[in-house]
Amino acid sequence: MPVLALLTAVLVVAFEQLVEWKYGPTGIVGLLLLTVGLKAKNPAVSSAGAVVLALLVTGPAL
Numbered sequence: 001m002p003v004l005a006l007l008t009a010v011l012v013v014a015f016e017q018l019v020e021w022k023y024g025p026t027g028i029v030g031l032l033l034l035t036v037g038l039k040a041k042n043p044a045v046s047s048a049g050a051v052v053l054a055l056l057v058t059g060p061a062l
Contacts, residue, residue: 023056030056 030052037046
């Protein structure tokens with residue numbers, strides 16, 4: 001069980017670093033809003049995070 005928890009934590013941190021590297025601070029804010037909204041079961045906050053991430057992914061490449 002501890003190995004599974006450690007592996008999950010490593011994957012989450014790696015995913016967060018990938019989002020920050022590719023999409024910058026705005027990507028981290030979107031991911032944070034999505035995560036907080038899901039944990040708090042608040043659809044408005046999670047939807048805002050999802051919209052921010054969707055706009056970053058579909059927006060023009062800089």
